[in-house]
Amino acid sequence: MAPEELIETIRERFGDAVLGSHTAHGDATVVVTPEELRNVCQFARDEPQLRFELLLDVTAVDLSKLPEWETRFELVVHLRSIENVAILRIKVPVGEEDPRVPSVTKIYPAANWFEREVYDMFGIEFDGHPDLRRILLYDEFEGHPLRKDYPFDRQHPLVPLREAWTPGIAWKLEERWGQYARDRGEPPA
Amino acid sequence: MFDGGFLTTQLDKVIGWSRKYSLFQYPFVTACCGMEFMSTACSHYDISRFGAEIPRFSPRQADVLFVVGTISHKLSPVLKRVYDQMCNPKWVVAFGACASTGGFYDNYATVMGIDRILPVDIYIAGCPPRPEAVLDGLLQLQAKVEGRTTGESGLVQTSG
């Protein structure tokens, strides 16, 4: 099924809930409202001519560093139809305050860990998720690292870090690296 | 002959010799370097020639802790605990760039070198180090083990 037809089928069924669509680079993309996400997924899975049986991926994009953006995040769901050899990308806009979307784990159990990862990395919460915990990072970690405003090297160590260098060699390294270490706010070696 | 420490130095020599050729390793394998670690242990490079082929997955029975691969902050308490569980004398080898310095994963998740957590005896450079470099590191470790009878950390670097 060609991407254009795919989008047309979904538009016919959901009408205004489809906020936008494109087929750039051959992948059918629809943007839907959060309320209709589950229904779109259900439709894509069960409709005999679509049969998107395989949920490939759930991820998100932080749009805040793009030149123009309306909502802070965008949830991206990739579906694959094995029979029709087609890909469907469903995107959902997610606001900045209280980022929240319905979970699709009821329809695609595979979404479980992917959604946990999105929660972990972006702080987007999923309504109806059976087990929303951090998955890649640890509970002591503050913040969500894939948000664009998270500095890439802000660390939350779990064990106290010791002085790295043995005395005697330290002074030489201090000369070369000391300034660098101080710039980055690390304790002096 | 007996008062000048001849016996004790000879004993130290014997003990150093035995430790040198009987390095039971605890492979703390996490990442890519593990593949090269496997290669080193297997037929082509055969780490067993040096008497270091017996992996003991119990830290109590291991002599040298091979930290192979990236250590993230989430994993660091585990590594620290494994190190604390090991019995003296013990040595630590930082295997590869990530274990030595954090490598190019200079970000929120990674410990920038395991020497921020543990004392390290040998750093083996490379991302991942070639098996030849690993064997070189092992030989350097053996030299270090033979030289003293208790394990204390220093900084020995090997080219890789």
Place this chain on the structure above:
Amino acid sequence: MLEIVENRQPDVHQTPAGDEIPVDMMTIQMGPSHPAMHGVVRIDLKLDGETVVDSDVHIGYMHRGFEKMSELSTYNQVLPYTDRLNYVSPLINNVGYVLAVEKLLDLEVPRRCQYLRVIVSEISRISDHLTCLAAMAMELGAFTVFLWFIKAREYLWDLIEEVTGARLTTSYTRIGGVAHDLPKGFAGQLSKALKDTADCIDEVDGLLSKNRIFYDRTRNVGVVSRDRALSHGWTGPCLRAAGEAYDVRKAVPYSAYDELDFEIPTCKEGDAYARYAVRMEEMRQSIRILKQAMAGLPEGEVRVGDHRVTLPEKEQVYHSIEGLMNHFKLIIEGVRVPPGEAYHAVEGANGELGFYIVADGTGKPYRCHARSPGLALAQGLSPTINGSMLADIIPVFGSLNYIAGEVER
């Protein structure tokens, strides 16, 4: 889900007759530093004797922030990070990533380059399967198989070293091509290495495949039906072992796969032995692909001639100002990719490996997400081992081929 509750009620053991006996079950952590949890993964187990009652898989001990780091790097600088995703078959990751970027650029690479990508991918695939099966066999106690397979892998890595200059972390591909052409005499080396590898596979086939103990340990262990595999999001050999012949190389052919003749091995059983058998057969198919690809390798360039994408020749860089500027701009600013988004999948050793890239028009990816097959495999682990025995975790986990770098990125 496993919960540790204070003052909990005693657990209940059900006898075959249906009676219930209160017992105290054992909660035990398998991993993160456990010989069978290659890479680092922790399974919290609740055991009734040796039977697993409940389990909870914890991952993330190897999370290294690939996606954050790739947002800070230019498009070509991301390549070394992709090496270390699935570090057993780095070249497939390289190929998958550059294909996604090329999709954004609408770039068609020369035929020879496409064939080269197929060749290196398939060498990687064999070495990945070898490692997976070697580790699985070793954890089941067949240590000799492990050494034999690693020996075979060494033949392939010599080839990879010959082509790329590195044994493991290769970074061989570039956006718009590959780094360099094949070395002289490669065809001969390839056919010799393939013969040695095939011999080794046959030897292990004789030692292991019909071994009664190995068969008993893996047959009917960790059975996953086709529907359940799909509901976990499984792809690759594990899905094919459950009877669904889905392979990205056939379904959505990329590079030169549509011109090569190969089969997709499948099994119906969906147990650990089926996954073993599928991987064994896939290695033979890969050897077949390699032979065809090497025979049909077209002549020509290995990079596109577009200087917005590929680096100029060294001669130009050293002898002309245009070449120097071109080189400088590409290195410092990176390849400028027009705004847009694209998802491209390749058949990784463990399944569909996809890269979802959002470009904002600069030389760095705005967002680069890797769809790892391993994450889906790992989330199917817990329901698969629940109810089985403690010792069954080892073949199940081994046959899933958990690669921490890829799962946790």
Place this chain on the structure above:
Amino acid sequence: MLDLLIVLGKIAILVGCLLGGAAFLTWVERKQSAAMQDRIGPNRADIFGFTLWGLFHPIADGIKMLVKEDLRPRFADPYIFPIAPLLAFFPAMVAFAVIPWGGTLKFGAEPDLLLIPLQLADLNVGILFIFAVASISVYGVILGGWSSANKWSLLGGMRGASQMLSYEVSMGLSAMGIFMIYETMSLAKIAQAQGDLFFGFIPAWGIVLQPAAFVLFMVAAIAETKRVPFDLPESESELIAGYFLEYSGMKFGLFFMGEFIEIIVAGSIITTLFLGSYQIPYLGPEGLQIPGLELWAMGPNFIAILQCMAFLVKTAAMVFLLQSIRWTLPRFRYDQLMKLGWKVLFPLAIANLLVTAILCLLLT
């Protein structure tokens, strides 16, 4: 006084041989695995520049373990934890006391003839003594596993206990046929009886008379020594190191050595019961008597030494066989192991016993 000295001398020889043999076996295992896996194996440890194909590596291991920190985990049982390795180590050595390892040495002339049987003690219940003592080493496993206060080692101890107990049954039952045939339980008499000839030319070895029992006994013996494919109590990839997980230093060394001594003992018991013990076919008390040929006369002490060598060679061959199985096979699962023990070996052993009993009744 002389008797005591002789006994002490024999003990010294036995202990030395066993310890040395166990250390040598670790080297054999490493070299053998290397040969099977296309490697070289340990070859670097040197004394004054001589490496001797790595023969010094076990010595290095031994010294290192002696000087390694001996640690008792905080929650481990303070009394049982140190005892367990001894319980695993010594029974295996003691079992060797009743195994005959040669004929009788004769010194002097008739009035003060000095007979030295090459066996420490000839008990009339010899084999029962071995089973009794060997079952003590189960305690070493289970107590070691329990007292370490570690869940993995507890699992290993439980596995070890049930495995060793289960296989001891079929081991004992398969040996019963031998007692019926030779009508004795004394190992010395069994050894002597195997010097006879059957139909005048077939040596009356246990393996000839009881081939099924030989196979059963061997499988059970591998299970008793906890080697692959029966190494469940310590299975490295499942239970990390099993029942001796928390042991370090020489305590770990004792478990380690105990295992190799068990292999030697298992090999020698198999030799004693099934492979004609120290007997060399056609070598009688006067010399070599091949049917149809003339007697080749030899001195009694020379014969005893030859027999001693024969025992060594047979045991070594058995040990080598037991070792090479280790590097070929994967490991069983716990329930499969139990199934094999109780549903295959046990009925087979009983059937073998029945057949032997009926045959014995008919033939006598």
